[in-house]
Amino acid sequence: MTTGRAGRLLATVRRLGWGVADQGISSLSNFALGIVAAKSLDPTEFGAFTLAYVTFAFVLSASRGPSTDPLMVRFSHAEPAAWRHAVAAATATATSFGVLAGSVCVLVGLLLPAQVGYGFIALGVGLPGLMLQDSYRFAFFSSGKGALAFLNDTVWGLLQVLTLLALVVLDRADAVTCILAFGGTATLAAGLGFVQCRVLPRLGGVRGWLHDHRDLGGRYLIENVSSGGARQLRMVAVGVFAGLAAVGEIRAAEILMGPLLIIVSGVSQVAVPEIVAVAARATRRVAAFCLWMGAVQALAALVWIVLLTVMLPRGVGELLLGDLWVPAAELVPPVGALIVIGCFEVAAAAGVRALAASRRSLTAQVSSSTLYLLAGAIGAELGGAKGSCWGVAAAAAVGVLVWWYHLRRAIAERISHEETLEVHTVGSAGR
Numbered sequence: 001m002t003t004g005r006a007g008r009l010l011a012t013v014r015r016l017g018w019g020v021a022d023q024g025i026s027s028l029s030n031f032a033l034g035i036v037a038a039k040s041l042d043p044t045e046f047g048a049f050t051l052a053y054v055t056f057a058f059v060l061s062a063s064r065g066p067s068t069d070p071l072m073v074r075f076s077h078a079e080p081a082a083w084r085h086a087v088a089a090a091t092a093t094a095t096s097f098g099v100l101a102g103s104v105c106v107l108v109g110l111l112l113p114a115q116v117g118y119g120f121i122a123l124g125v126g127l128p129g130l131m132l133q134d135s136y137r138f139a140f141f142s143s144g145k146g147a148l149a150f151l152n153d154t155v156w157g158l159l160q161v162l163t164l165l166a167l168v169v170l171d172r173a174d175a176v177t178c179i180l181a182f183g184g185t186a187t188l189a190a191g192l193g194f195v196q197c198r199v200l201p202r203l204g205g206v207r208g209w210l211h212d213h214r215d216l217g218g219r220y221l222i223e224n225v226s227s228g229g230a231r232q233l234r235m236v237a238v239g240v241f242a243g244l245a246a247v248g249e250i251r252a253a254e255i256l257m258g259p260l261l262i263i264v265s266g267v268s269q270v271a272v273p274e275i276v277a278v279a280a281r282a283t284r285r286v287a288a289f290c291l292w293m294g295a296v297q298a299l300a301a302l303v304w305i306v307l308l309t310v311m312l313p314r315g316v317g318e319l320l321l322g323d324l325w326v327p328a329a330e331l332v333p334p335v336g337a338l339i340v341i342g343c344f345e346v347a348a349a350a351g352v353r354a355l356a357a358s359r360r361s362l363t364a365q366v367s368s369s370t371l372y373l374l375a376g377a378i379g380a381e382l383g384g385a386k387g388s389c390w391g392v393a394a395a396a397a398v399g400v401l402v403w404w405y406h407l408r409r410a411i412a413e414r415i416s417h418e419e420t421l422e423v424h425t426v427g428s429a430g431r
Helices: 002-040 043-064 068-074 080-111 114-142 146-169 175-197 203-212 214-242 244-256 258-281 283-314 316-330 332-354 358-430
Strands: none
Touching: 002 043, 002 146, 002 175, 002 244, 002 258, 043 068, 043 080, 043 114, 043 175, 043 214, 043 244, 068 080, 068 114, 068 214, 068 258, 068 332, 080 114, 080 203, 114 146, 114 175, 114 258, 146 175, 203 214, 214 244, 214 358, 244 258, 244 316, 244 332, 244 358, 258 283, 258 332, 283 332, 283 358, 316 332, 332 358
16 A cells, blocks of 8 residues: 555656646746846836736636636546547637637737737737647646646747747847747647647537536636736736836746746646546545645745845846846745745645535635735835735735635535445445
8 A cells, every 4th residue: 555655656746747847848938038028128118018928828827717627627537538529629619719819919909009009919919829739738737648748848948949049139029029939939839739639629619618617617717817817907007006117027026936936837737637636536635735735835935035035136136137137136025925825825726626616716716816906906006016016925825715715615525425425325235
């Protein structure tokens, strides 16, 4: 038994490792994008670029709700035939979402001032490919093949870095060209995803997929929209109350946290399939597993924050961010606190989702997102970028309590359901 547990632990660590490695490649390419933009654009232009990038993150999060989130919960480690059928429908759903959102971005971009509008148009063109590439990544993780996701993101990262270097050398790097490079290279990587997966998105399966998983997909969509929307509206509020330069400062501080976010995001994208497997063996172990995941990530976060506070004064920050490094350095403590607290929130959220307790996850997400938006906006009005960052850190401290309450309740409900089924099974056998 001990050997079996040790083997499962090693397998889990290996799969989590591929998740971290994949997120590392993805984050490094995004880090390169952010650095090129930060060093090539003035603070106001970088703020405009950030608004477009945050919009991408919002659309990506929303897209996962009806497409890859149900795939991860219900088809993790499924039989090959069922998995392929599900992947064909899920990837088509994600791509369709990208087409719809991209069209909206283009229309909005045409209405906005040129300084911001052109970036939104460029984003709209690339969104379908970005959504498809992301859906293939999660398809690989749902089947326990994180190495394929890592390979795909590695190719995308190399293409993106080479394109960005070409833009810098040719002195053509601006908000629009950087975003076009981001979306264009993602589309090429999506093509590689099809070659790896050998599953073509089936547009005819979108309607059936949405119908069959409407109990999860609809709630996950609202969850993801509330989460991404809160972040988007918070950045808009910062821009209104403190100016576009403050938006850029917050984004610059987040860039400094890049290596840390690699670990948090890498673990979170494979956490649901792992917790699904833990729950299948023993539901009672889910809370301990989530706590373990959150604690390990939080410890890594603390180590990176300490290293960052040592490295920044020694010129590393100025080398990376230029003139933005001084205001960004001042935001490291509140942004770091937000991420440390967020490690435990992400772990609990993954647990609630793995248990398919979509009503509870919806309640918890809407509550925490509302707190995030209100605290971030009020903080921006009272104290600019720093006030907003401390505000969202305080909101996260309350939000993590909300998530862990719902995780405990979801576990208790699952155990009660399992005990009821066991009693019925024993009773039927006795008759």
